[in-house]
Amino acid sequence: MINQKNVQALYNLPTNVEFCKKCTISNQRPRISFDENGICSACNFAEYKKKIDWSIREKELADLCDKHRKNDGSYDVVVPCSGGKDGSFVAHMLKNKYKMNPLTVTWAPHIYTDIGRKNLDNFIRIGGFDNILGSVNGSVHQKMSQLAFLHMGDNFQSFIYGQTNFPIKVAVQHNISLIMYGENGEVEYGGDMKNAQQPTRDIKDHDGHYFSGKPPEFWVEHGVSKSDLYPYMPPSYEKIIKNKTEIHFMSYYHFWDPQENYYYSVKHTGFESNPERTEGTFSKYAGLDDKTDGQHYYLSYIKFGIGRATSDVSHEIRDGKITRDEGVLLVKKYDGEFPKLYFKETLSYLNISEELYWQVIDSWRSPHLWSKIDGVWKLNTTVWDIK
Amino acid sequence: MRNIRLISRLDIKAPNLVKGIQFEGLRKLGDPNEFALKYYLQGVDEIFYTDIVASLYERNSLLDIIKQTTDNVFVPITVGGGLRSVEDVLAALRAGADKVSINTAAIKNPSIITEISKKFGSQCMVLSIQAKWQGDHWEAYYDNGREHSYLDVVEWAKKGAELGAGEIILTSVDKEGTFKGFDHDLIRAVTDAVSIPVIASGGMGKLEDINTAVNYGNADAVAMASVLHYNHHDINSIREHCLNEKIPVRKVSSIGMP
Amino acid sequence: MSNVVVIDYGMSNLRSVQKGLEKVGAKVTLSSNESVIAKADHLILPGVGAFESGMNGLKDAGLVGVINDYVKTGNHLLGICLGMQMLLDFSEENGSYQGLGLIPGCVKKIPESNKEQVDRKIPHIGWASIKQPKIIDWNGSCLNKIQSNDFFYFVHSYMAVTESQKYMLAHCEDDGLLLAAAIKKDNVTGLQFHPEKSGEAGLKVLKKFISL
Numbered sequence A: 001m002i003n004q005k006n007v008q009a010l011y012n013l014p015t016n017v018e019f020c021k022k023c024t025i026s027n028q029r030p031r032i033s034f035d036e037n038g039i040c041s042a043c044n045f046a047e048y049k050k051k052i053d054w055s056i057r058e059k060e061l062a063d064l065c066d067k068h069r070k071n072d073g074s075y076d077v078v079v080p081c082s083g084g085k086d087g088s089f090v091a092h093m094l095k096n097k098y099k100m101n102p103l104t105v106t107w108a109p110h111i112y113t114d115i116g117r118k119n120l121d122n123f124i125r126i127g128g129f130d131n132i133l134g135s136v137n138g139s140v141h142q143k144m145s146q147l148a149f150l151h152m153g154d155n156f157q158s159f160i161y162g163q164t165n166f167p168i169k170v171a172v173q174h175n176i177s178l179i180m181y182g183e184n185g186e187v188e189y190g191g192d193m194k195n196a197q198q199p200t201r202d203i204k205d206h207d208g209h210y211f212s213g214k215p216p217e218f219w220v221e222h223g224v225s226k227s228d229l230y231p232y233m234p235p236s237y238e239k240i241i242k243n244k245t246e247i248h249f250m251s252y253y254h255f256w257d258p259q260e261n262y263y264y265s266v267k268h269t270g271f272e273s274n275p276e277r278t279e280g281t282f283s284k285y286a287g288l289d290d291k292t293d294g295q296h297y298y299l300s301y302i303k304f305g306i307g308r309a310t311s312d313v314s315h316e317i318r319d320g321k322i323t324r325d326e327g328v329l330l331v332k333k334y335d336g337e338f339p340k341l342y343f344k345e346t347l348s349y350l351n352i353s354e355e356l357y358w359q360v361i362d363s364w365r366s367p368h369l370w371s372k373i374d375g376v377w378k379l380n381t382t383v384w385d386i387k
Numbered sequence B: 001m002r003n004i005r006l007i008s009r010l011d012i013k014a015p016n017l018v019k020g021i022q023f024e025g026l027r028k029l030g031d032p033n034e035f036a037l038k039y040y041l042q043g044v045d046e047i048f049y050t051d052i053v054a055s056l057y058e059r060n061s062l063l064d065i066i067k068q069t070t071d072n073v074f075v076p077i078t079v080g081g082g083l084r085s086v087e088d089v090l091a092a093l094r095a096g097a098d099k100v101s102i103n104t105a106a107i108k109n110p111s112i113i114t115e116i117s118k119k120f121g122s123q124c125m126v127l128s129i130q131a132k133w134q135g136d137h138w139e140a141y142y143d144n145g146r147e148h149s150y151l152d153v154v155e156w157a158k159k160g161a162e163l164g165a166g167e168i169i170l171t172s173v174d175k176e177g178t179f180k181g182f183d184h185d186l187i188r189a190v191t192d193a194v195s196i197p198v199i200a201s202g203g204m205g206k207l208e209d210i211n212t213a214v215n216y217g218n219a220d221a222v223a224m225a226s227v228l229h230y231n232h233h234d235i236n237s238i239r240e241h242c243l244n245e246k247i248p249v250r251k252v253s254s255i256g257m258p
Numbered sequence C: 001m002s003n004v005v006v007i008d009y010g011m012s013n014l015r016s017v018q019k020g021l022e023k024v025g026a027k028v029t030l031s032s033n034e035s036v037i038a039k040a041d042h043l044i045l046p047g048v049g050a051f052e053s054g055m056n057g058l059k060d061a062g063l064v065g066v067i068n069d070y071v072k073t074g075n076h077l078l079g080i081c082l083g084m085q086m087l088l089d090f091s092e093e094n095g096s097y098q099g100l101g102l103i104p105g106c107v108k109k110i111p112e113s114n115k116e117q118v119d120r121k122i123p124h125i126g127w128a129s130i131k132q133p134k135i136i137d138w139n140g141s142c143l144n145k146i147q148s149n150d151f152f153y154f155v156h157s158y159m160a161v162t163e164s165q166k167y168m169l170a171h172c173e174d175d176g177l178l179l180a181a182a183i184k185k186d187n188v189t190g191l192q193f194h195p196e197k198s199g200e201a202g203l204k205v206l207k208k209f210i211s212l
Helices: A007-011 A041-051 A054-068 A085-096 A114-128 A138-152 A157-173 A203-210 A216-221 A226-232 A237-242 A258-268 A293-304 A308-318 A324-334 A343-350 A354-363 B032-042 B063-072 B086-094 B104-108 B111-120 B153-163 B184-193 B208-216 B235-244 C015-023 C034-038 C051-060 C064-072 C199-209
Strands: A077-080 A102-107 A130-134 A178-181 A246-249 A370-373 A376-379 B005-013 B016-021 B024-030 B046-051 B077-080 B099-102 B125-133 B138-142 B147-152 B167-172 B198-201 B221-224 C003-007 C027-031 C042-045 C076-080 C105-109 C124-129 C151-156 C158-162 C168-174 C177-185 C188-191
Touching: A007 A293, A041 A308, A077 A085, A077 A157, A085 A102, A085 A114, A085 A178, A085 A258, A102 A114, A102 A157, A114 A130, A114 A258, A130 A157, A138 A157, A138 A216, A138 A226, A138 A343, A157 A178, A157 A226, A157 A237, A216 A226, A258 B016, A258 B024, A293 A308, A293 A343, A293 A354, A308 A324, A343 A354, B005 B024, B005 B032, B005 B198, B005 B235, B005 C124, B016 B032, B024 B032, B032 B046, B032 B063, B032 B235, B046 B063, B063 B077, B063 B086, B063 C015, B077 B125, B086 B099, B086 B111, B099 B104, B099 B111, B104 B111, B104 B138, B111 B125, B111 B153, B125 B153, B125 B184, B138 B153, B147 B153, B153 B167, B153 B184, B167 B184, B184 B198, B184 B208, B208 B221, B208 B235, C003 C015, C003 C034, C015 C027, C015 C199, C027 C034, C034 C064, C042 C064, C051 C064, C064 C076, C124 C168, C151 C177, C151 C199, C158 C177
Parallel strands: A077 A102, A077 A178, A102 A130, A178 A246, B005 B046, B005 B221, B046 B077, B077 B099, B099 B125, B125 B167, B167 B198, B198 B221, C003 C027, C003 C042, C042 C076, C076 C188
Antiparallel strands: A370 A376, B005 B016, B016 B024, B125 B138, B138 B147, C105 C158, C124 C151, C168 C177, C177 C188
């Protein structure tokens, strides 16, 4: 029997659901804030972005590259990249415009989709990049994903650990100080504003955001040994400091526009969008390389009432691509769509029964968000019902 | 051979002209009427408008745009997007459209093709097919290449013609917006199957792409979007290319046309 | 400035005809009113769709007699597309239906294959240039200024066949077949193509018509 989780307490969620007046995100997204006009911090940041003098930021990037460029044939920047549109954009810009020598680093998905693998291959071959693909012991990765699903309600946690720490490991191993990510998600998508005015992430912050209160000891307790965990762990803090490691975000230096990254990567690195509409949303050009990631977004929908469509719509509204009216209709149409395409495969990967799966899902439904009406679960408040 | 028609395709999210790649990542490009007028003055043969959020909003929002277009553009205008009934079609024609293009409504209720062609004439009823290659056949999609119909494109085209469609506009979801050339095999498969005019759409990049669409694909017309909107080629040079290559097109006098 | 009336009898796209005429300087009224029509300097009978529906539309609006009376005044009438076809005696479209009988002849389906047995696509849709038959003089007609490199937009499945060649004002060639592009008897002219949809060439024709 799976225990009912106190989602509100765990994530510090307000009881009354409110939606941003500009985009469609709700106050249930952890770490977001709303101002006195009912506008979310991410939308406010999007307005602020337009007022930034980007030529100054670009100069800062040029200086940063001048400082790190090695000119001796060895790598001078690590670019974490899955072969998707954003990382491809970053890698290509750094190499071609800023004359850096990037080592691109990919943390392998749990189960590759064909289009995901194709895009990574195209990135390497058409874009022209050296790439290290970090693949964890498959059975460990499965176990980690299962434990994350059962205990944290997110099968993707294990992936997220590695995605954060592996590039740092590679950077230290190769004596590369500079790591350049794409966007600072916490800033662009409405989380922690602490980092909005600076280009870097404080390395110590990793633990707070990405370990979700489950220290490595938890895993050992559940049959995952220290050496199993090794690939997920960052190098020692001393080594990170000795390497003078800096984590930067391209979104600080360059006006971040994912749609423009799409066009750029189609042109320069052979990127292709998903041949199928991504389940749970209307788009085809984001998050398309892992068959199991649909569950991650579905769980977000269960926990917070925020599905993939809501997130996609919100940033498209902020980027000026669609209107809020259109966004609301897209959310109504696609949000919370069950990811059935890879459901059976994911269940098998997680090695759990469908019965257990649904018990876990339901254990994350907070009554402040969900009610069962005539045997069907419904969200108490939806963005399309609010006038 | 009849003269091949050079058509400009404008996807609209009122009030903007938009364009994507494989129907994804739609960028706003500007005022549709500015583009339509530009193409008219360059000598385009027809204008095709599609309201691409019509299905989402459950209405076609192009009527005001078409009214404005007819003030200054004197070539045939086709309107599509969210047209579901004879009343919708009548409203579009009264606003200035000469033809209507139907996709979703026809897939969900094929008898609407007959209804419209009976009431307004088959020449008014253009069946719009969005085709995606599935490894061994093409499948018809709707809602901007997002939703499966599970219909085989060639069979659907045949059925549409039998039901009374006067023309087919055939867009390759795989190729559109890519500048990589039309899906010539797709065009040929459909032109071989039907005896109504077929307009090839999706993928034009080089001038030579028209040669293959017409000479191999047997297309009766080509619809162009990205290649025109992004100014890779203009209608004048495209027409000149056709004339040089002995592809029959109408001649347009240059007097009064900038 | 010519006071042009475009007959409104419920058969679709009047807006383009109106806009085209206004572009060439006419004052345009859309109407099915008898007295408005009678006062027109020039009269336009547009039409898209099936012959039977078109004639029923005219009959229901009580316009058959009105049009005939107008023609007797000697002022010019222009039928466009279906409007042209209705000027003839009868049509074979979906049966046999009587037309206005203003120009002797009938309406037949465009043959589906040419002499070499190659299939012709129906409807005939597209741009074609028009030719002046040897026995015909374009002076005094709306085609007066037209040249061989003027192209016009055709969209039809049926064609006009006049009783005498003297009424065939212009033809166009479609895969070996000579189709009636324009017909004329005295002050009654019919155009198979759409002058309001034929770019600058079409506007030229409209401009000439309103000056007749």
